Every structure is written in C-alpha cells, then in structure tokens.
Amino acid sequence: MKLAVYGSLNPPADSTWTGCAAELGRQLARRGHVFLFGGGGTGLLGAAARAARDAGGSLTAVVRTDRCWETPLEGDYRRIPASGYRQRKQVMEEMSEGFIVLPGGIGTLDECVETLILEGRYKPVAFYQPDGRYYEPLRAFFRRAAEEQLLSPDWPPGRWFCDTLDQLWSVLEA
Numbered sequence: 704m705k706l707a708v709y710g711s712l713n714p715p716a717d718s719t720w721t722g723c724a725a726e727l728g729r730q731l732a733r734r735g736h737v738f739l740f741g742g743g744g745t746g747l748l749g750a751a752a753r754a755a756r757d758a759g760g761s762l763t764a765v766v767r768t769d770r771c772w773e774t775p776l777e778g779d780y781r782r783i784p785a786s787g788y789r790q791r792k793q794v795m796e797e798m799s800e801g802f803i804v805l806p807g808g809i810g811t812l813d814e815c816v817e818t819l820i821l822e823g824r825y826k827p828v829a830f831y832q833p834d835g836r837y838y839e840p841l842r843a844f845f846r847r848a849a850e851e852q853l854l855s856p857d858w859p860p861g862r863w864f865c866d867t868l869d870q871l872w873s874v875l876e877a
Contacts, residue, residue: 705737705763706875707795709814710805712746712773720747723833724805725754730868731803732760734876739799741791742766744776747805752776765794792817801827801875806837819858828863829874835866 708731715721728751731738738755740748742764753776756762762780767773769787785791792814802822804815819828830838845860854860865871 704735704800704875705739705798706731706801706803707739707799707818708748708751708803708805709740709807709811709818710746710748710751711807711811712743712748713808714746715806717834720806720833721750723831724748724751727751727803727805727831727868727871728754728756728760729758730872731755732758734872737761737763739763739765739795741773741795742775742782743773745774747807749774749776751805756780763798765791765798767791796822799826802829803871803875804828804830804838806832819863824857827875827877829871830864831868831871832864832866838864 710724724747728738732755738752738760740752743749744752752762756778763783764776764780765783765785766775767787768784783794785794796818802818804811832838842860842864845854848854849860862874865874
C-alpha cells in the first residue's frame with residue numbers, strides 16, 4: 704500500500720514525538736508499505752522517512768523543482784519531480800492509497816484538509832497524535848460540525864484520530 708505521510712519539518716519541543724515518528728516509519732516499512740512523502744529530511748517527517756529507509760522500506764518522494772526551502776532527506780530513493788507545492792500535493796493524493804498525518808503546522812494542516820476534501824471518502828486517513836492530545840482541537844471542530852449538521856454523515860471524524868500505532872494500522876489496513 705502506498706501511504707502518503709504528512710508532518711512537520713521542524714523538530715518538536717517534545718523529543719519523544721521524534722521517536723514515535725521513527726517507530727511509525729519502521730513499522731510502515733516492516734508491513735511492506737511504500738512511504739510516500741515530499742522528500743523533506745528534517746523534523747518529524749524526516750525522522751519517519753529515515754527510519755523507514757533504514758528498516759529496508761521503499762520510499763518515494765514527490766519533490767518540488769521550484770524554489771524550495773526544505774532540506775531533502777539524504778540517500779537513494781525514488782524521486783518524482785513536481786513543479787510546485789500544489790502539483791506535489793496533487794501527485795501525492797493521486798498516488799496514495801491512504802494518508803498518515805503526523806503533528807505539524809500550517810503546511811501539514813493545509814495538506815490534510817485538502818486530502819480530507821478530495822480523498823477522505825475514498826481512501827483511509829489517520830491523524831497520529833503520539834501524546835493523545837495534539838489533534839484534539841481539530842477533532843472537537845469536526846464533532847461540533849457534525850452536531851450542528853454541518854458535516855455530512857458520510858464523514859465520520861472519530862475514526863481518523865489515532866493515539867497509538869495499533870489504532871493507526873487498524874484504520875489504514877481495514
């Protein structure tokens with residue numbers, strides 16, 4: 704299964720999250736999934752990608768060819784060029800069979816919301832919150848939208864949020 708992974712390229716204040724991201728990468732590789740990402744080699748995303756690669760996993764990066772401030776992951780892995788951020792997101796959405804969202808900032812939020820809109824009904828999405836709290840404000844937003852009947856019943860947000868890797872795999876591999 705090709706799994707797109709989104710997440711912060713900045714190192715988190717809580718360093719245990721880096722270990723959780725690395726364990727995610729190792730498990731993804733051991734389960735035989737392809738790690739699909741934007742090619743960044745830093746932060747939580749870089750930790751997960753490096754661990755997947757080091758565990759013998761297959762990595763595919765959709766890499767921007769325009770001006771880009773991201774530090775790429777070192778090493779040998781498949782790279783697909785994209786002319787910019789929008790094209791990178793589109794290629795990743797089209798290639799992926801499921802999505803993992805690590806903690807991140809505004810770029811991660813943009814990627815995951817667009818993914819939910821375009822692919823969330825057709826492909827599994829899992830928000831991984833290693834501390835059990837990171838995405839709780841977003842979960843509360845979706846719950847409120849559902850309560851107010853502003854969110855389609857076809858979009859059950861409860862299944863998206865995972866506090867453990869076991870929960871994450873049950874969402875993605877169902």
